[in-house]
Amino acid sequence: MADLDLHRLHLLREVSRSGSLTSAATALSFTTSAVSQQIAKLEHEVGVALIDRHPRGVVLTDAGQALLRYAEEIDRTIEAARAEMGE
Incomplete structure (x- = not known):
């Protein structure tokens, strides 16, 4: 797996x-094209589909939901690090 x-x-x-x-x-x-391309690259990085595209929007796949949980944790960790460095 490539670096995320x-x-x-x-x-x-x-x-x-x-x-x-x-x-x-x-x-x-x-x-919209740029977002679609970046999501496609992320899917390539992890090797699985992350979203299901529908005419009226998108839905995260099970793998997308799992990766989202990690992404949210990473964002919280980065924000905590920024806050601590700001003190």
Whole structure:
């Protein structure tokens, strides 16, 4: 497995939160195509499908849900580190 890109993990969190690639793109000031490409790269990095694409949005697969839990923990850890360094 290739190294996981932290920016792509953050993007997965936004896709999950918003429920669509377009909404995630808008929230992050990206194009929908860029978000789709980054999710595809993340799927390639982990070797499994992370989202199911539907006409009216996306749903995380079981693997996507599992990776999302790790992504959320990573974000909490990074934020804690930033807070501690700021003290």
